[in-house]
Amino acid sequence: MSAVLEAPARGPRQVVRSYVALTKPRVIELLLVTTIPAMLLAKHGLPPLWLIACTLTGGTLAAASANSLNCFVDADIDAVMKRTKARPLASHEVTPRNALIFGIALGVMSFGFLWITTNLLAAGLAVATILFYIFVYTLVLKRRTSQNIVWGGAAGCMPVVIGWSTVTGSVQWPAFVMFAVIFFWTPPHTWALAMKFKDDYARAGVPMLPVVATAAQVGRQIVIYSWLTVAATLALAPATSWIYPAVAALAGVWFLVFAHRLHAAMRSGENTNTMKFFHLSNSYLSLVFVALAVDAVIGLPVLGWPF
Template identity: 45%
Template structure:
C-alpha cells in the first residue's frame, strides 16, 4: 500500500538498482502484481476458513493459495502487456517491467501462459475442478472484459470489472466444500461493492495521470464533484448490503457488530471526501478501504469460527 501511494506522489525510486539475476527475479515478481495477489489471497483464505469453520487442512490451503496466486500472476502479467502503452504515461505505472522495457512482451506472455497452466492444473488436480474453473473464469473476466474492453471505453470500467476481484472468495469456498454457499456470496458482494469507492478514491489522486493516458476514469469523464457523490452513494450501498447479511441470517451477531462499526468509519471517510478539495481525504479513504476489507474478512471468519454463548 505504501509503495502504491509513493508512486501516486511520484516519489517512488526507479527500480533499477539491482543487476543480474536479482534484477530479473524482481522484474518478474513485479510483473505478477504481488500487492493485488496478496489482497486476493486474503479473501480466498477468509472464505476457506469460513467454509471449514476453522483452519482447513494445510495441504488444501497451500495448494489453493498457490494455485490462486499463479492464476492471478498470469492475469497481472497479461494486464501489464496489454496496457504497456498507457502504463508508460502514468507516474504510478511507468516503472512496471514491460512498460520500461525490462521484460519483453513475448516473454511476459510466456510467463503468463505457464503460470495460468500451472495454476489451473494445480487447482484442478490437487483441490477440485469447481475451484479451478471458477479461478479461470475470474481471470478471463479480468483480462477480456476489464483489461481489453471496459478499461479504455467507459467510466463504468471499475464498477463492472470489479466482479473479477470478487471471485477469489468463491474459489476458496469451493475448495473446501466442492460447492458454493451464501456466506461466500456475501463476501463476493462486499468486495464487488467495495471496489468502486476504493478505486475512485485512488483516481481522485491520479486523475491527471489517467487523463494523460486517455483512460476514462470517472473524475476525468464526469468530473470530481460527480465522483465524490458516487463514492458516497456506493459507500452507502456497500455498508447497507453488508449490514443486511445479519438480519438475513447469512452471518451472525459477531459479524453484524463489526460490520456496523467498520461501516460507520467508512461512511465518515467517504463523507469527508465530499468536502475536501485537496487529495488528503481521498488518500485517507483509500488507505482505510484496504483496512476495512481486511477487517471485514476477519469479522466474517470470526463469526463462522467462534461460537457465541446462548442466552437463556
C-alpha cells in the same frame, strides 16, 4: 566511429525481481485478506491447512497470471503514466513476448494445480477469472467506459468464490454475498486512487470516472457505493454469530463517516486527500474479513446453517 551504448547486463536476482513485479504482488494481497475467511466460513471452522495452502497457491498463480497479462496488454499506457512507467514492460526490463508466455504459463499452472489439489470447479473459476480480467476488463472496458472498474472489478471478487468452492465443491449464497461486498467496495476504493492520478489516466486516454466527471460527482458515487458495501457486509449476518455483525456494523459506520466527509470536501472544492480514504478502505475491508474469520472459528451461526 561512434560508440554503441549497451544496457548493462542484469543479474539473475534483477531478472527474477522484474518477473515478480509483473505479477503486481501488492494487488495479490487482497487474495490473502479475503480467501481465508471465505474458506473458514464455508467450513465453519478451520479447514485442513494443506487445503488452505493449496488454495492460496493456486489462487496466487491465477492472480499473477491475470496481472502479468494485464501488463502485457497495457504496456503502452503504462509507459506514459507516472504511476506505472517503472513497470517491467514499460521500462523494457521484460520483453512483451516473454511477458505473454510468462502470463499464460502461470494461468495453465494455476488451472492444473487447483484441479489436482482441490477440485475442477475451483480450477475452472480461476481460469474464468483470468479470461474475464483480460478480455472483458482490460481489452474492452478499461479504455472505453468510465464504468470500467465497476464491472471489471468483478474479477477481484472471485477469490472468495474460489475459496468457498475449494471447501464445499459448490458455490452457495454466502459466497455470492462476499462477492458483493468486494464488488461494491472496489469502485470507491479505486476512484479515491484515481482522483490522485486522474491527470495520468487522462494522458493515457483511460476514461476513469474522475477524468470524465466532476469531483462532486465522484464523491457522490463514492458515498453510494460505500453504503452498498456496508449493506452487503451486514447481509452475511444470518451465516454468523453476533461477533461479525457487531464488528461489521461499527466498521461500517466508521467507513461511511469518512466517505461522507470526503464527499462534502469534494463538493465544496476543498483540497482533499483522497489517498487517506484509499488507505482507510483497505483497512476497513481487512477488518471486516478478519472479523468474519474470527466469527467462523469461534462463533455459532444465528440462522441458515448449514447452507
